[in-house]
Amino acid sequence: MELFSTPRSSHFREMVTTAMVVVLIMVSAGGAESRKPRVTENLEYTARNCRAHSASVADFGAVGDGATVNTRAFQEAINNLSQFESDGGSLLFVPPGKWLTGSFNLTSHFTLFLHRDAVLLASQDINEWPLIDPLPSYGRGRDAPGGRFISLIFGNNLTDVIITGDNGTVDGQGELWWGKFHRGQLKHTRPYLIELMFSTDIQISNLTFINSPSWNIHPVYSSNIVVQGITINAPLNSPNTDGINPDSCTNTRIEDCYIVSGDDCVAVKSGWDEYGIAFGMPTKQLVIRRLTCISPTSAVIALGSEMSGGIQDVRAEEILAINSESGVRIKTAAGRGGFVKDIYVRRMTMKTMKWAFWMTGNYGSHPDSKYDPNALPVIQNINYRDMVAEDVKMAARLEGIAGDPFTEICISNVTISMAAKAKNVQWACTDVAGISSEVTPKPCDLLPDQEPANARECDFPTDTPPIDNVQLQTCSYSRRLQLGF
Numbered sequence: 001m002e003l004f005s006t007p008r009s010s011h012f013r014e015m016v017t018t019a020m021v022v023v024l025i026m027v028s029a030g031g032a033e034s035r036k037p038r039v040t041e042n043l044e045y046t047a048r049n050c051r052a053h054s055a056s057v058a059d060f061g062a063v064g065d066g067a068t069v070n071t072r073a074f075q076e077a078i079n080n081l082s083q084f085e086s087d088g089g090s091l092l093f094v095p096p097g098k099w100l101t102g103s104f105n106l107t108s109h110f111t112l113f114l115h116r117d118a119v120l121l122a123s124q125d126i127n128e129w130p131l132i133d134p135l136p137s138y139g140r141g142r143d144a145p146g147g148r149f150i151s152l153i154f155g156n157n158l159t160d161v162i163i164t165g166d167n168g169t170v171d172g173q174g175e176l177w178w179g180k181f182h183r184g185q186l187k188h189t190r191p192y193l194i195e196l197m198f199s200t201d202i203q204i205s206n207l208t209f210i211n212s213p214s215w216n217i218h219p220v221y222s223s224n225i226v227v228q229g230i231t232i233n234a235p236l237n238s239p240n241t242d243g244i245n246p247d248s249c250t251n252t253r254i255e256d257c258y259i260v261s262g263d264d265c266v267a268v269k270s271g272w273d274e275y276g277i278a279f280g281m282p283t284k285q286l287v288i289r290r291l292t293c294i295s296p297t298s299a300v301i302a303l304g305s306e307m308s309g310g311i312q313d314v315r316a317e318e319i320l321a322i323n324s325e326s327g328v329r330i331k332t333a334a335g336r337g338g339f340v341k342d343i344y345v346r347r348m349t350m351k352t353m354k355w356a357f358w359m360t361g362n363y364g365s366h367p368d369s370k371y372d373p374n375a376l377p378v379i380q381n382i383n384y385r386d387m388v389a390e391d392v393k394m395a396a397r398l399e400g401i402a403g404d405p406f407t408e409i410c411i412s413n414v415t416i417s418m419a420a421k422a423k424n425v426q427w428a429c430t431d432v433a434g435i436s437s438e439v440t441p442k443p444c445d446l447l448p449d450q451e452p453a454n455a456r457e458c459d460f461p462t463d464t465p466p467i468d469n470v471q472l473q474t475c476s477y478s479r480r481l482q483l484g485f
């Protein structure tokens with residue numbers, strides 16, 4: 001991909017280079033006369049925990065021919081390996097091949113590892129996708145009222161789950177679902193590629209996700225999460241193919257990811273209107289760094305629109321945005337309640353954007369008519385600094401809610417170069433309050449410029465977020481190669 005020729009991206013490539021060793025071992029199996037060559041491939045990977053036990057999905061009858069349905073083999077393998085939950089944990093290896101499968105459920109103290117030439121192909125048979133209940137903080141499915149198709153890789157109530165590989169691929173084969181969505185034929189909400197609910201100690205790393213039916217990676221009601229070295233690719237016109245959506249999650253780190261999608265690259269959420277308010281579980285302590293995003297119709301980082309449980313303490317830095325609608329976007333509405341506060345973003349480089357900054361207080365989109373229009377969101381302490389943007393149509397569109405202004409907005413050291421065909425008005429601000437320092441073009445009067453003498457940098461916390469205490473170690477898995485002699 002041409003992006004990887006930029007200096008910043010070759011750094012990214014270095015970060016995710018895999019370590020792989022092939023060892024040829026001559027073993028004497030049962031005496032000198034019966035010498036047989038055994039070839040193993042030693043796969044090294046980085047993980048929060050290594051595992052004492054392992055198996056290959058092929059041991060459970062799976063066939064990687066792209067045609068055999070392997071749903072049962074995956075589920076039987078994981079059920080079998082779950083016996084090691086309290087005995088050192090286990091790893092399920094997916095060898096080279098195309099492994100067609102419907103949804104399966106993970107277990108605790110468990111690693112799913114995809115070889116770099118392994119592709120998990122999501123089944124296009126709708127019967128392979130059982131229905132599950134709507135999320136309690138949403139009250140209904142997002143595509144349709146009622147239940148949801150379960151995600152391809154699903155987990156509920158788990159501890160210590162790792163989904164990794166040396167850049168193997170998960171292919172959602174989403175065309176079937178996008179077509180049904182566009183034709184209004186969905187009776188239930190589309191599946192995601194990964195959903196982990198009510199779980200803790202999660203790692204999702206070094207994999208490529210393509211063609212998701214809808215969102216790609218959805219940790220919800222979970223904590224202590226590392227998402228690292230992920231490539232996500234969905235057609236730019238595919239509906240709702242958000243990249244990574246931390247939803248009512250605490251203590252999450254998303255880093256070194258490259259996302260091209262038909263919707264937001266990272267969308268931070270916490271439930272929808274009266275359901276989200278009642279559930280009351282915020283997303284907080286979220287770190288996003290070294291993200292490259294292409295999102296022509298949406299945001300690099302969206303906060304909301306479902307934010308009714310609150311979003312607090314988000315720190316994002318070293319972000320590269322290319323050909324995207326907006327850099328950071330806050331989306332909310334009367335009826336959402338909740339809050340978006342203590343948001344810190346710095347060192348974002350933007351190239352070819354509609355709006356560098358966008359805040360929307362009239363997003364609408366309610367789950368049903370039972371929402372409380374007087375449930376007003378609190379949007380407060382939003383800090384953007386040290387950014388350069390080029391080829392931008394309009395610097396900012398900041399629209400709070402009448403009678404409920406978005407406050408303590410701070411923008412400093414931001415240089416925005418306008419596109420040849422830019423809008424005449426570069427800043428449009430209503431119902432917002434804050435300050436600006438060293439920003440061009442000159443911001444709106446609601447964000448008064450602090451003269452150079454009083455120039456101040458917007459805040460960015462200096463303490464270490466707790467998720468940065470998670471260390472990854474080197475683990476290895478040794479796989480037998482089948483040789484024809």
Ligand SMILES: *[C@@H]1O[C@H](CO)[C@@H](O)[C@H](O)[C@H]1NC(C)=O
Pocket residue numbers: 001013016017167207208231
């Ligand atoms: C992983 O695979 C994707 C798709 O083939 C590729 O674009 C990306 O560069 C790879 N990532 C790494 C770190 O090799």
Ligand SMILES: *[C@@H]1O[C@H](CO)[C@@H](O)[C@H](O)[C@H]1NC(C)=O
Pocket residue numbers: 015016017018019044045046165166205206228229256
């Ligand atoms: C996975 O990604 C991390 C960082 O993104 C990198 O350090 C590591 O070498 C990669 N490869 C493996 C096989 O873990």
Ligand SMILES: *[C@@H]1O[C@H](CO)[C@@H](O)[C@H](O)[C@H]1NC(C)=O
Pocket residue numbers: 059060080083
């Ligand atoms: C699964 O687990 C049982 C014992 O718990 C074991 O006997 C069996 O061989 C395992 N593997 C397969 C492929 O079923």
Ligand SMILES: *[C@@H]1O[C@H](CO)[C@@H](O)[C@H](O)[C@H]1NC(C)=O
Pocket residue numbers: 075104105130131132150154156
């Ligand atoms: C996976 O978990 C979901 C929800 O807990 C359940 O409805 C489904 O039946 C499980 N699938 C299997 C194969 O056990």
Ligand SMILES: *[C@@H]1O[C@H](CO)[C@@H](O)[C@H](O)[C@H]1NC(C)=O
Pocket residue numbers: 157
């Ligand atoms: C969650 O997991 C724990 C430990 O495995 C178990 O005791 C508990 O019953 C589970 N709860 C639910 C709701 O599945």
Ligand SMILES: *[C@@H]1O[C@H](CO)[C@@H](O)[C@H](O)[C@H]1NC(C)=O
Pocket residue numbers: 347348385386387388413
């Ligand atoms: C202003 O932002 C640019 C771009 O991120 C950065 O290189 C520069 O160091 C910043 N200046 C100050 C004074 O922080």
